[in-house]
Amino acid sequence: MGKRKKDIRFVPVQVDLLERIIEISKREGKPVSALIHEALEESIRVYEMKGSLREMVAEYELLKTLRETGAVIVPSSILYYSTEKLYRLDQRALLEKWYAAGQWYGRYLQAKFRGDDVIEVLRRFLSTCAWNITDLAVSNRDGEVEFQCIAPNLSMQNTELFSKYLEGIMDALGYELVRNDTIRGLVLMGFKRRERRGRLAQEPP
Amino acid sequence: MRRGFLAAREDLVKKLSELVASRHQKLFGVVNEILEQALRVYGFGKSLSEVVDEYEALMVGRKAGYVLVAQGLLYPLVEGAYLRQGNKLEKAWYEHGVWLGSYLSARFGAEDLEKLEKVMNVLLWEASEFKLTKNGDKVTLRCIGSTIPPSYTSLLASFLEGVMNAYGLTAVRKDVSRGVVILDLARQEGEALEGGQA
Numbered sequence: 493m494g495k496r497k498k499d500i501r502f503v504p505v506q507v508d509l510l511e512r513i514i515e516i517s518k519r520e521g522k523p524v525s526a527l528i529h530e531a532l533e534e535s536i537r538v539y540e541m542k543g544s545l546r547e548m549v550a551e552y553e554l555l556k557t558l559r560e561t562g563a564v565i566v567p568s569s570i571l572y573y574s575t576e577k578l579y580r581l582d583q584r585a586l587l588e589k590w591y592a593a594g595q596w597y598g599r600y601l602q603a604k605f606r607g608d609d610v611i612e613v614l615r616r617f618l619s620t621c622a623w624n625i626t627d628l629a630v631s632n633r634d635g636e637v638e639f640q641c642i643a644p645n646l647s648m649q650n651t652e653l654f655s656k657y658l659e660g661i662m663d664a665l666g667y668e669l670v671r672n673d674t675i676r677g678l679v680l681m682g683f684k685r686r687e688r689r690g691r692l693a694q695e696p697p
Numbered sequence: 698m699r700r701g702f703l704a705a706r707e708d709l710v711k712k713l714s715e716l717v718a719s720r721h722q723k724l725f726g727v728v729n730e731i732l733e734q735a736l737r738v739y740g741f742g743k744s745l746s747e748v749v750d751e752y753e754a755l756m757v758g759r760k761a762g763y764v765l766v767a768q769g770l771l772y773p774l775v776e777g778a779y780l781r782q783g784n785k786l787e788k789a790w791y792e793h794g795v796w797l798g799s800y801l802s803a804r805f806g807a808e809d810l811e812k813l814e815k816v817m818n819v820l821l822w823e824a825s826e827f828k829l830t831k832n833g834d835k836v837t838l839r840c841i842g843s844t845i846p847p848s849y850t851s852l853l854a855s856f857l858e859g860v861m862n863a864y865g866l867t868a869v870r871k872d873v874s875r876g877v878v879i880l881d882l883a884r885q886e887g888e889a890l891e892g893g894q895a
Contacts, residue, residue, distance in 0.1 A: 507699040509732040531735040574778035
């Protein structure tokens with residue numbers, strides 16, 4: 493049943509946004525009203541589920557980026573079962589693999605988010621995509637970066653693997669490890685920006 | 698900034714106004730933000746409803762204890778563990794499938810295979826296709842991912858069998874090869890299937 497005129501309300505909006513919606517409606521071959529109603533319906537759903545459409549879209553975008561890097565969604569219990577079995581057999585090789593994977597990811601972040609504050613990008617990635625971390629704090633002052641990641645479900649072996657992965661990321665971003673107080677389920681690491689020797693040599697005294 | 702007006706259904710505006718007021722925000726600002734985000738999402742080549750559905754499925758995964766890990770780490774790891782303890786791992790994956798299926802059927806309804814298909818399409822994003830096709834009392838599950846190695850495919854097959862068992866469906870025929878899982882499923886005795894195409 494169609495809506496009567498009195499069931500319609502007029503809502504003020506910025507004209508430029510409305511114009512862009514009209515362009516999309518032409519491109520998609522959908523009525524403007526259908527696009528607007530879909531946007532309002534879905535945002536009400538998000539408001540009830542998450543709280544902010546902006547935050548949800550930002551998180552979705554990060555998860556989409558991670559998907560592009562070849563990440564897989566896997567039950568944590570299954571992953572941890574496999575890592576713990578292999579950790580006992582070949583700890584060194586496993587730690588090296590995690591470190592190398594972290595380095596690759598760090599380089600990817602640097603390339604993808606060139607010009608952005610990459611430590612802030614990493615913080616957003618960890619808080620959005622590291623689903624095993626329940627609490628995350630990252631401080632970045634004067635070239636020194638501190639991480640505090642709380643992941644109570646991680647075993648000692650998986651905590652060590654995660655910290656190695658983080659160390660690999662930070663190495664690729666140009667930071668060296670200066671402090672590691674990681675214990676089971678709690679990653680406490682400090683990094684310092686490496687001095688760029690080539691550049692320093694060229695700088696005046 | 699020029700202002701215009703958009704015509705919207707009263708029930709939606711009323712509902713939105715209530716939510717906005719409860720957060721001490723202004724309707725003008727919130728509606729502008731909604732349009733901005735809808736435009737951003739169109740830039741991904743998707744509609745807002747598709748993105749919200751996918752996000753909801755991802756959050757189901759997060760709440761169900763899933764994590765994201767690089768394929769390059771996971772596949773060799775699983776391969777190594779599978780060579781040593783294949784049967785144990787298959788059992789663990791099957792059991793996890795039963796658990797997830799029970800969780801999803803409790804959350805979305807045991808008859809809602811369409812929702813199950815949507816959620817699995819997101820959680821199994823490494824697969825290029827995940828499809829459930831109903832044919833009377835029977836259901837065919839197809840999961841295809843060209844990059845999935847053989848050991849991971851076997852575990853995935855066990856996992857998917859577990860998920861479908863929780864929905865009251867048992868595999869009567871399995872076709873599992875590298876990157877391909879096809880399960881023909883039939884309703885377990887005493888269970889009735891409603892509806893048509895998933």
